Amino acid sequence: MAINPPVLNAPLAVPGFRVGTASCGVKSPALKGKRQDLALIVGDVPCHAAGVFTKNRFRAACVRHGEATLSTQAENVRAIVANSGNANAGLGEMETVWARNLIEAGAEAAGVAADQVLSASTGVIGTPFPIDRIRASVHEATDSLSADHWEQAAHAIRTTDTFAKWSSAVVSIDGQSYTLTGIAKGSGMIHPNMATMLAFVATDAPISADVLAPMLRRVADRSFNCISVDGDTSTNDTMYLLSSGIGLGHAPLSETAVFEQALTELCIELAQLIVRDGEGVTKFVTIEVSGAATEAEARTVGRAVAVSPLVKTAFAGSDANWGRILSAVGNSGVAIDTNRITLRADDVLMFENGNIHPEYSDEQGMAVFRQPEFSISLDLGMGSESAVVWTGDLTHDYITINAEYRT
Amino acid sequence: MAINPPVLNAPLAVPGFRVGTASCGVKSPALKGKRQDLALIVGDVPCHAAGVFTKNRFRAACVRHGEATLSTQAENVRAIVANSGNANAGLGEMETVWARNLIEAGAEAAGVAADQVLSASTGVIGTPFPIDRIRASVHEATDSLSADHWEQAAHAIRTTDTFAKWSSAVVSIDGQSYTLTGIAKGSGMIHPNMATMLAFVATDAPISADVLAPMLRRVADRSFNCISVDGDTSTNDTMYLLSSGIGLGHAPLSETAVFEQALTELCIELAQLIVRDGEGVTKFVTIEVSGAATEAEARTVGRAVAVSPLVKTAFAGSDANWGRILSAVGNSGVAIDTNRITLRADDVLMFENGNIHPEYSDEQGMAVFRQPEFSISLDLGMGSESAVVWTGDLTHDYITINAEYRT
Numbered sequence: 001m002a003i004n005p006p007v008l009n010a011p012l013a014v015p016g017f018r019v020g021t022a023s024c025g026v027k028s029p030a031l032k033g034k035r036q037d038l039a040l041i042v043g044d045v046p047c048h049a050a051g052v053f054t055k056n057r058f059r060a061a062c063v064r065h066g067e068a069t070l071s072t073q074a075e076n077v078r079a080i081v082a083n084s085g086n087a088n089a090g091l092g093e094m095e096t097v098w099a100r101n102l103i104e105a106g107a108e109a110a111g112v113a114a115d116q117v118l119s120a121s122t123g124v125i126g127t128p129f130p131i132d133r134i135r136a137s138v139h140e141a142t143d144s145l146s147a148d149h150w151e152q153a154a155h156a157i158r159t160t161d162t163f164a165k166w167s168s169a170v171v172s173i174d175g176q177s178y179t180l181t182g183i184a185k186g187s188g189m190i191h192p193n194m195a196t197m198l199a200f201v202a203t204d205a206p207i208s209a210d211v212l213a214p215m216l217r218r219v220a221d222r223s224f225n226c227i228s229v230d231g232d233t234s235t236n237d238t239m240y241l242l243s244s245g246i247g248l249g250h251a252p253l254s255e256t257a258v259f260e261q262a263l264t265e266l267c268i269e270l271a272q273l274i275v276r277d278g279e280g281v282t283k284f285v286t287i288e289v290s291g292a293a294t295e296a297e298a299r300t301v302g303r304a305v306a307v308s309p310l311v312k313t314a315f316a317g318s319d320a321n322w323g324r325i326l327s328a329v330g331n332s333g334v335a336i337d338t339n340r341i342t343l344r345a346d347d348v349l350m351f352e353n354g355n356i357h358p359e360y361s362d363e364q365g366m367a368v369f370r371q372p373e374f375s376i377s378l379d380l381g382m383g384s385e386s387a388v389v390w391t392g393d394l395t396h397d398y399i400t401i402n403a404e405y406r407t
Numbered sequence: 408m409a410i411n412p413p414v415l416n417a418p419l420a421v422p423g424f425r426v427g428t429a430s431c432g433v434k435s436p437a438l439k440g441k442r443q444d445l446a447l448i449v450g451d452v453p454c455h456a457a458g459v460f461t462k463n464r465f466r467a468a469c470v471r472h473g474e475a476t477l478s479t480q481a482e483n484v485r486a487i488v489a490n491s492g493n494a495n496a497g498l499g500e501m502e503t504v505w506a507r508n509l510i511e512a513g514a515e516a517a518g519v520a521a522d523q524v525l526s527a528s529t530g531v532i533g534t535p536f537p538i539d540r541i542r543a544s545v546h547e548a549t550d551s552l553s554a555d556h557w558e559q560a561a562h563a564i565r566t567t568d569t570f571a572k573w574s575s576a577v578v579s580i581d582g583q584s585y586t587l588t589g590i591a592k593g594s595g596m597i598h599p600n601m602a603t604m605l606a607f608v609a610t611d612a613p614i615s616a617d618v619l620a621p622m623l624r625r626v627a628d629r630s631f632n633c634i635s636v637d638g639d640t641s642t643n644d645t646m647y648l649l650s651s652g653i654g655l656g657h658a659p660l661s662e663t664a665v666f667e668q669a670l671t672e673l674c675i676e677l678a679q680l681i682v683r684d685g686e687g688v689t690k691f692v693t694i695e696v697s698g699a700a701t702e703a704e705a706r707t708v709g710r711a712v713a714v715s716p717l718v719k720t721a722f723a724g725s726d727a728n729w730g731r732i733l734s735a736v737g738n739s740g741v742a743i744d745t746n747r748i749t750l751r752a753d754d755v756l757m758f759e760n761g762n763i764h765p766e767y768s769d770e771q772g773m774a775v776f777r778q779p780e781f782s783i784s785l786d787l788g789m790g791s792e793s794a795v796v797w798t799g800d801l802t803h804d805y806i807t808i809n810a811e812y813r814t
Contacts (some may be wrong), residue, residue, distance in 0.1 A: 058737035058745050090730055092762025125730040126763055231736050307800075309716070310809060317810030323497050323532040330465035331640050338465050355499025356533055394716075396806050401801070402717060403724035 002162050003276045003284040003392070004371055011150035012168035014179045015204040016041050016244025019149040020109075022140035023157040024133050026085030027123060038134065039153035039183075040141035041080040041200060042110045045247025049077035050221040051118070054237035060089040062119045063238060069294035074209035078116035080200055080240055081106025081141075083134065084185070087196060087236045089125040098129035105135050109142045115130055117266065120238045122185065122196035123159055147302035154183040157198055160401075161185050165273040171205070171262040173253060178205035178245065182266050186274040189299040196236040197224060198312045199270055205259050206245025206252050214240050215260050223267030226389045227275050228300065239267075263331050275390045280397030283315045286375040286390055291342075302389035304332030312394035320365025322350045323374060341380030346374050409569050410683045410779055410799065411689040418557035419768060421586045422611040423651025425449050426556040427516075428563040429547035431540050432529060434493030445541065446560035446590075447548035448487040449517045452654025456484040456768045457619035458525070459627040461644035467496040469526045470645060476525055479659075481616035486525035487607055487647055488513025489550075491566050492593070494603060496532040496642045505536035512542050516549045520661065527601035527645045529592065530566055542768035547649040561590040564605055567808075570590050572680040578612070578669040580660060585612035585652065589673050593681040603643035604631060606677055609790075612666050613652025613659050621650050622667050630674035633706065633796045634682050676775035687804030690722045693782040693797055704741045710786065711739030711794035727772025729757045732783060749790030753781050763807035 008345055020040045025032030050321045053063045069077070081102060088098050101117060107114040121129070144152070167182045173222035182201035207215075241263075245251055253259065276284055281302035287305050292298035305311055308328040315323040322343055329336060345368040368374050369374050432439030446676045457476050460470045488509060495505050495557075506526060516519040516539055528536070551559070561571035574590040589608035627646055648670075653659055660666065683691055694712050699705035712718055715735040719729040736743060740779070750758035752775040757767050775781050 010692055056734060057739075057741075057743050090733065090758075090763065092760070103754075225727055227601055233734075234738065235734055250444060274791035298413035309805075313809035317804065319810070326497065327640075327642055330642065332464075334464075336464050353499065356497065393810075395808065395810070396803050398716075399720055399723065399801065399803050399806055402720035403726070403800075 001122055003281055004194060005163050005273070005276050008301035009168070010287055012099060012170070012179050012243070013147035014181050014202045014381040016044050018044065018145040018147050019153045019203045020141035020143070020145040021149065021152045021198060022137045024083070026130055026133065029133065031042065032133070035065050035154060037085045038081070038083045038138065038141055039156040040109055040145070041202065041242070042104060043078050043242060043244050043247065044340040045244055046076045046078060046116070046243040047244050048075050048207060048212055048246055049118070049243070050074065050207040050209060050241045052216050052239045054233050054235060056235050058235045058263040060087060060121065060216065060236040061095040062102070062121050063086060063236060065099050065103060066086065066118045066238060069115060073115055076116055076214070077242060078112035079110040079119065079122065080104055080118045080242070082120040082157050082198065082200070084157050084403040085123040086121060086127055086129050087123045087125045088129040091126065091129065094113045094128070098131050101131045105138045115177045116270060118197050118235065118240055119395050122157065122198055123235055125235070129157045141241045148375065150181050150183060155186045157183065159185065160279070162277055165270055165277070167266045167269045169262045169266050171258055173205070173258050178203060178259070180205070180262060180266050182270055184270040184274060196234040198276065199224060199239040199267070201241045202340065203243050203268065204245045204248060204249035205243060206254050207243050207256055208246060212241055212243060212257060215263070219260065219264050219267050221272045222264055226387070227254045227271045227391065231395070263379050265309055272390055279401045281392030281396040282372070282395055284373045284390070285392065286388060288377045288388050289380065290377070290381040290384070290386040291381045291383060292387070293387045295385045295387050298385050298387035299389065301329055301334050301380065304328050304389050305376065306389045306391035312391070315369065315393035316395045318366060318370040320345060320362060320369045322356070323335055324363065326351065329378060332379040341381040342381065344377040399400055409690055411594060412570050412680070412683050414574070415573060417587070418588045419553035419577070419586050419590050421457060422478060423451050423655050424609045424724070425451065425552040425554050426560045427548035427550070427552040428556065428559045431544040432616070433490050433491070436540065438447040439540070439544070440772070443559060443563035444474065444492045444544065444706060445488070445490045445548055446563040447651070448518055448560065448609065449552060450485050450649060450651050450654065451481045452651055454613060454649040454651050455482050455484060455616040455619055455625040455653055456525070456650070457481065457616060457648045458586060458766045459623050459646045461640050461642060463640045463642050465563060465642045467494060467528065467643040469509070469528050472506050472510060476522060478770045480522055481620070484525060484649060485519035485525055486513055486517040486643045487525045487527065487649070489527040489564050489605065490606070491564050492530040492645050493534055493536050494530045494532045494558055495536040498533065498536065499530060501535070507539050508538045509541060510566055512545045518796060523648055523663045527605050527643065529564065529605055529643055532642070533573040557588050557590055559814040564590065564592040565726060566592065567686070569684055572677055573682070574673045574676045576669045576673050578665055579664050580612070586734060587612070587673050589677055591677040592756045596769060601619045603641040604681065606646040606674065608670065609649045609674065611652045611655060612648050612650060613657035614650050614652060614663055614666065615659050619648055619650060622663065622670070624668065625670050626674050627673055630678045633794070634678045639735060679797055682799055686808045688799030688801040688803040689779070689802055690801065691780045691797070693795060695782055695784045695795050696787065697784070697793040698788045698790060699792045699794070700788040702792045702794050705792050705794035706796065708736055708739045708741050708787065709794050711735050712783065713798035716801055718787055719798070722776065722800035723802045725773060725777040727752060727776045729763070729768060729772065733758065744789065749786040749788065751784040754778065
């Protein structure tokens with residue numbers, strides 16, 4: 001059950017990119033022909049690229065390969081090959097071999113060199129990677145290459161996602177229009193069964209790799225890193241950003257702020273889609289933290305609230321239990337002054353100056369918490385920095401999905 | 408539902424201490440006479456004392472009072488007064504006044520000075536503290552003072568605990584026998600509704616306050632801090648240790664290692680009782696981490712496994728999902744080498760040298776995970792330090808208790 005999944009407009013083609021998919025039966029030969037499970041994103045020209053990867057110490061081989069490739073080839077990337085159905089993780093030495101094989105298969109299908117290809121895998125872990133089935137069907141991705149196949153690619157990278165996730169935007173910079181299109185997958189803010197968060201964004205905005213890399217880290221901190229709320233970061237989490245603009249002959253942008261803002265908004269939209277598709281989620285809650293000394297501290301406080309099982313079960317029960325929220329703030333590790341904190345649910349003032357607000361009533365709070373979407377606003381009264389975190393609730397369905405089934 | 412709660416032997420009297428209880432109707436006047444909700448522990452002589460308190464930035468007034476009292480009176484403590492039914496927290500300026508009033512009421516009942524009294528409160532937060540009802544009934548605690556009333560006191564500090572928790576031990580040091588008796592309350596490893604963890608230990612072993620203070624911190628790190636596994640530390644968590652020995656005329660122990668070991672074992676027993684009584688818990692899991700560079704890193708890894716919702720739901724589902732365990736290890740923040748890790752469930756070898764063990768089968772793992780009690784052993788292969796963490800699973804009952812009822 002997803003919370004208010006929006007009807008998405010069709011993704012926009014991005015100059016310089018074509019996308020294809022294949023049905024390889026990655027998870028099981030029986031699925032061959034029944035669902036697409038491999039996506040191939042091909043740049044018609046060498047692309048500038050950047051990546052952000054999981055911080056988990058257990059990193060799948062595709063993550064290690066991708067990081068190594070970007071360290072030498074960040075101005076010369078031609079393709080991303082990504083499969084669902086098998087994460088190629090927890091497999092020891094063969095994992096590295098299979099990750100290399102997937103890249104080689106993608107390179108051959110794209111007609112480029114293996115060192116120009118990034119890869120990503122998502123699905124079950126600890127199961128041998130079916131490279132032979134991928135080799136046998138990857139040509140389908142070549143056959144289906146088209147500038148208009150982003151939606152199909154968004155479907156191909158799904159695992160337990162209940163809907164495919166994409167977003168597009170157009171920005172105008174110095175009189176020139178550029179397109180951004182991103183696809184993402186992820187089964188919620190509590191990564192189920194180590195389900196991977198993947199996001200791939202393509203643009204024709206001409207930005208060099210050395211500018212893209214720090215930009216992508218900033219953007220990830222304000223989008224995807226604001227929803228990975230229980231620390232159960234997957235072994236395979238990956239985000240890639242590819243820019244065809246310089247390869248297409250555009251001069252690099254001298255000013256990238258407008259682009260970064262558009263990229264941030266696009267990634268926030270993708271990140272929110274992941275929360276809305278969270279396992280068992282029945283509430284979509286925006287946690288706004290203001291008055292912090294630093295943005296990082298604001299985010300730390302927001303995450304502490306978002307990951308607390310007691311807060312998340314209070315959301316589930318439509319219980320305006322402000323004490324649980326304040327206790328989570330107190331446990332965040334940030335040196336707050338409890339007498340300066342103001343807490344609101346939507347526009348209802350609950351707590352101020354170290355005490356419950358005299359006019360607050362439980363009925364007011366419950367009315368807010370009963371809604372499928374609401375916000376929690378915390379003003380720390382310490383400074384002027386802020387951050388926003390998006391999360392869901394913790395429900396019986398989450399337990400059922402994660403305790404009673406093995407996906 | 409509690410997991411294998413042991414039948415506890417009667418707690419032992421401790422020379423120099425008497426204990427009484429009262430029924431004040433703290434939570435509701437209707438409960439007056441129906442359940443004991445106030446405990447008074449009185450030292451017949453000035454006691455040396457130490458305390459360990461919540462690290463939550465929101466600290467209830469009783470915690471702040473206790474810390475202040477110990478900073479000046481650690482060699483001159485005469486009583487602990489503790490109530491259940493109301494945490495006296497989240498109440499602004501009145502909270503401090505009411506905490507002081509509780510101490511004064513306890514001091515009057517014990518016949519000692521207010522600055523010789525420590526206090527603790529547990530129960531609902533944000534509800535005005537019923538100091539008048541306490542004042543009206545605290546005399547019952549005086550009337551019932553007895554060296555043999557530890558069990559009654561253990562009952563009086565319960566909130567949602569399904570059974571009362573206590574433990575006693577006798578140690579022989581230099582030919583002299585000393586007694587330790589402790590009582591504790593806490594509703595599980597995921598503190599429900601900010602339910603407080605309280606523990607009070609009394610002993611006649613003659614140890615001075617300046618030795619007790621660092622000892623208690625070490626002991627707490629190896630007992631209660633090994634079960635507070637989701638970071639949802641309450642605003643009121645408190646542990647007190649009182650020693651009557653010096654006041655009774657014994658010479659201070661020159662060597663306290665034997666006592667510290669006995670105190671550690673007693674506190675581990677109390678801590679495990681809290682896990683066994685955890686809300687919704689159906690499994691009792693011991694997480695043993697060895698081969699760490701430091702004990703602190705071993706504990707960090709163990710806690711990371713113990714708090715992961717994915718690991719806890721796998722426990723609930725009897726699913727030997729080793730990938731979730733390793734991912735939690737990878738997310739712990741400790742700089743592990745994934746190729747050196749060995750993972751066992753009881754004596755079943757699951758993972759070794761970066762790969763699943765060739766002879767491991769899911770059936771073996773499931774057989775272990777289906778038991779109500781089992782162990783997870785992780786050897787990090789980095790050093791010789793170790794730690795143990797105890798935890799339970801995350802079940803539908805936990806969600807029901809915390810989402811559907813407001814206690």
